[in-house]
Amino acid sequence: MTSKNVLLIFKSNIMYKPVIYRLARDFELVFNILEAKILPRKEGRILLELRGSEDIIAEGIRFLEQNRVVVEPLSDKVWREDEKCVNCGACTGLCPTDALSMKRPEMTVSFDVEKCVACGMCGLVCPFGAMRDITLFDPFAEGRSDSK
Amino acid sequence: MGEFKINKTFGEINKKIQDGSVVVLTAEEMIGATKELGPIEAAHKVDVVTTGTFGIMCSSGAFLNFGHSKPRIKANKVFINGVEAYAGIAAVDCYLGAAQTREDDPLNKVFPGRFRYGGGHVIEDLVSGKQVRLEALAYGTDCYPNLRHEADMALRDFPDAWLLNPRNGYQNYNCAVNLSKKTIYTYMGVLRPDCTNANYSTSGQLSPLLNDPFYRTIGLGTRIFLGGGVGYVIGNGTQHNPNVKRSENGVVMGGAGTLSVKGDLKHMSPKYLRGASLTGYGCSLNVGIGVPIPILNEEMAMFTSVSDDDILAPIVDYGLDYPQGTGAPLGYVSYAQLKTGEMDFNGQKVTTSPLASYSTALEIAVILRDWIKSGRFLLGEPQDTLPSAPFSGFEMLK
Ligand code: SF4
Ligand code: SF4
Numbered sequence: 001m002t003s004k005n006v007l008l009i010f011k012s013n014i015m016y017k018p019v020i021y022r023l024a025r026d027f028e029l030v031f032n033i034l035e036a037k038i039l040p041r042k043e044g045r046i047l048l049e050l051r052g053s054e055d056i057i058a059e060g061i062r063f064l065e066q067n068r069v070v071v072e073p074l075s076d077k078v079w080r081e082d083e084k085c086v087n088c089g090a091c092t093g094l095c096p097t098d099a100l101s102m103k104r105p106e107m108t109v110s111f112d113v114e115k116c117v118a119c120g121m122c123g124l125v126c127p128f129g130a131m132r133d134i135t136l137f138d139p140f141a142e143g144r145s146d147s148k
Numbered sequence: 149m150g151e152f153k154i155n156k157t158f159g160e161i162n163k164k165i166q167d168g169s170v171v172v173l174t175a176e177e178m179i180g181a182t183k184e185l186g187p188i189e190a191a192h193k194v195d196v197v198t199t200g201t202f203g204i205m206c207s208s209g210a211f212l213n214f215g216h217s218k219p220r221i222k223a224n225k226v227f228i229n230g231v232e233a234y235a236g237i238a239a240v241d242c243y244l245g246a247a248q249t250r251e252d253d254p255l256n257k258v259f260p261g262r263f264r265y266g267g268g269h270v271i272e273d274l275v276s277g278k279q280v281r282l283e284a285l286a287y288g289t290d291c292y293p294n295l296r297h298e299a300d301m302a303l304r305d306f307p308d309a310w311l312l313n314p315r316n317g318y319q320n321y322n323c324a325v326n327l328s329k330k331t332i333y334t335y336m337g338v339l340r341p342d343c344t345n346a347n348y349s350t351s352g353q354l355s356p357l358l359n360d361p362f363y364r365t366i367g368l369g370t371r372i373f374l375g376g377g378v379g380y381v382i383g384n385g386t387q388h389n390p391n392v393k394r395s396e397n398g399v400v401m402g403g404a405g406t407l408s409v410k411g412d413l414k415h416m417s418p419k420y421l422r423g424a425s426l427t428g429y430g431c432s433l434n435v436g437i438g439v440p441i442p443i444l445n446e447e448m449a450m451f452t453s454v455s456d457d458d459i460l461a462p463i464v465d466y467g468l469d470y471p472q473g474t475g476a477p478l479g480y481v482s483y484a485q486l487k488t489g490e491m492d493f494n495g496q497k498v499t500t501s502p503l504a505s506y507s508t509a510l511e512i513a514v515i516l517r518d519w520i521k522s523g524r525f526l527l528g529e530p531q532d533t534l535p536s537a538p539f540s541g542f543e544m545l546k
Contacts, residue, residue: 086202086422086434086505090337092489093345093501102489107506125338127204127424127434129264 003051005034005117006061007077009070010044019067020046027060028052034117047074047117077118077134080111084130091122091131100131152445152545154191158529161195161442165526172196172520174513175354175441175452182453187545191449196520196527199356200373200438200512203349203504204424206335207315207386208246208433210271210413213308214282214301216240222292223284227251228270235284239292243312244270246423246433259428260333266431269423271311274303275375276418309413311375311421315385317437319357319405320392320461323348323481325498328467333428337503339466345499346463346491351509352456352483356439357405359452361398362539363390365442367530372409373438373516376420379411380528381439390537398539399454401480402462405534409437420512436508438516442527450542456483463493 008020023029034047050057061071078099087108091100099115100122102108122131164170171194173181178197182190212233214226222239226232230250233242248267255261273280284297303309324336325346332339337347352358360366370381385406392404420436443449462477469475478493485491486500519525 087507088203088434088505089502090347091501093347093499094338094340102501104487104489107487107502107510121338124260124427127426127432128422129425 001051002054002057003049003114004057005047005049005074005114007072007074007118008046008048008064009072010046011068011070012042012044014068017067019064019069020048023050023060023063027056027063029056029060035119049117074116074118075113078113078116078122079132081130081132084128085109085126086128086130088127090127091125094121094125096121152447153188154445156195156442156444158442158527162526164195165520165523168523170195170520172198172440172517174510174517175199175359176510176513178449178452179353179455182449187446187449187453187542190453191443191446194443194449197359197441197443197452198438198513198516198520199359199441200354200436200509200516201317201351201356201504202420202434202436202508202512203351204335204426204432205313205316205435206247206432208311208313208435209267210244210274211241211308211310211312212244212306213241214284214299215305215307217284217294217297217299219294220292221284221286221294221297222289223286223297225285227283229265229273229280231265231267231270233267240284246271247430249431256428262427263425263429263431266423266425268431268433271413271433272418272421272423274309275413275416275421277302303414310410311379311413311416312410313385313435314408315387315406316409316435317356317385317407317439318350318403319355319361320400320459321349321403322464322470323461323486323500324466324470325463325478325493326467327465332467333426334466335426335429335432336466337501338427341467343493343496343498345501346486346493347501347503348461348483348486349503350461350483351504351506352459352487353454354506354509354513356437356441357407358399358454358459360439360441360448361394361400361405361451361454362536363405363534364448364451364536365444365530366407366439367533369528369531370439371526371528372411372440373436373512373519374409374411374416375413375436376417377411377413377415378525379409381407381530382410383408383532384534388534390535394537395458395460397454397458397542398451399459401460402477407437407439420508436512438512440516440520440525440527446545447542450545456487459483461486
């Protein structure tokens with residue numbers, strides 16, 4: 001059993017096909033929707049955590065692609081520029097998945113890209129620009145309107 | 149004084165540094181040594197304890213003399229890479245503050261602003277050996293006729309460049325939480341609503357002033373590790389307040405003592421001087437400082453053996469209390485607890501994260517230890533100590 005976080009991009013013409021349901025029924029993949037959004041240009045984006053054996057995950061992804069869903073592994077979307085990281089730990093309290101975590105007792109910060117869901121929080125928090133990401137969802141899209 | 153069993157002087161310790169017989173431990177190592185040997189034996193054996201801290205210290209900056217242009221100029225506005233430096237002093241002197249933003253920074257107009265480049269980043273670029281763009285503007289005088297001077301300069305081209313920080317090394321600090329209903333962006337980091345996360349900022353048991361809580365050995369003239377080079381304590385920092393509530397061991401229970409420091413920027417390194425961008429707040433500088441503490445007697449051995457279990461930080465609400473300048477601490481939490489990554493608050497689990505790098509603080513304490521052991525770094529005896537508070541002594545030493 002392994003798990004993989006992927007980003008699915010649905011163009012509007014296929015948005016309402018029940019492909020995700022079939023992932024579970026036909027492939028017996030366990031999935032967990034981490035985030036989903038319909039963007040203004042009528043494109044749907046879903047962050048999905050897939051669980052199952054490596055083969056079945058690969059088959060499931062092939063099935064999605066055959067149905068014209070664009071599937072991108074999340075681990076390509078966020079990376080750390082290690083030489084910029086000072087191991088302060090500021091990002092660890094805000095990372096929702098423990099992809100960034102303190103190693104104790106050394107108090108250094110580990111980055112496990114496989115756990116990352118590309119939420120963009122660390123990019124906002126890191127004072128040294130060490131966490132880089134390709135924006136999947138605009139983190140401020142539903143931000144504060146009462147800005148000073 | 150004089151009631152101690154062990155009595156050493158700065159001079160005696162410096163002699164040991166020179167003849168290579170000095171015993172130096174980091175503040176982390178000293179905890180175990182004192183526990184094992186007892187304070188008297190530890191004070192007998194150990195001569196110096198080294199400390200370290202590496203965190204965001206906004207009250208920092210560089211004093212720069214950029215040299216005379218031809219014809220000469222008396223600058224009244226100076227910009228370095230678009231960041232303004234204060235020029236209201238002699239002709240080609242200026243002070244570049246770490247928190248100064250670029251002239252064209254959008255600030256918090258689109259909230260929260262990112263503050264990608266400011267004074268702290270210019271300082272990092274300078275110590276990295278990068279060229280910076282200097283622009284000086286003037287109104288012109290008979291002796292200084294030039295009205296405008298521009299140059300690309302690296303650190304070596306500045307006749308003088310000092311790091312000169314009015315307030316660094318806060319002795320203890322708040323543990324910040326947010327009890328309001330919206331996410332806030334502060335100098336204590338990003339704080340989620342309803343007390344979801346808590347941020348704290350000192351290196352605890354490694355922190356310089358927490359290891360000499362009454363400033364017995366630290367004062368004007370103390371030689372220190374500063375930004376990767378050698379610097380000096382030049383007095384107490386601004387907002388220095390020795391009269392903060394203390395626990396029985398003398399450790400302050402909130403922000404108290406501070407240091408003002410100075411050092412030659414030309415010997416510093418970007419590893420220990422890092423420009424910082426705090427989303428929604430502003431620009432700053434991460435400063436690495438290490439202070440050596442001489443173990444003059446068994447009381448100093450006790451002080452320097454302080455551990456994260458014994459140091460309490462006040463929990464402060466940055467949602468309402470802090471910005472309004474009202475309210476009292478919501479409680480106290482030990483650094484040992486904070487370092488686990490979780491604390492209990494009002495019956496709820498709260499994630500805790502540090503803002504200062506403990507691992508880099510330890511690296512600094514180790515470097516300073518090795519400098520002293522190698523005989524290259526002598527202790528500076530303070531010519532004046534910092535304002536302090538009374539202490540009745542440790543029970544176990546009486
Ligand atoms: S983007 Fe950053 S904060 Fe979000 S899950 Fe990945 S590592 Fe954690
Ligand atoms: S906030 Fe940035 S510098 Fe600090 S530990 Fe995280 S990635 Fe590293």
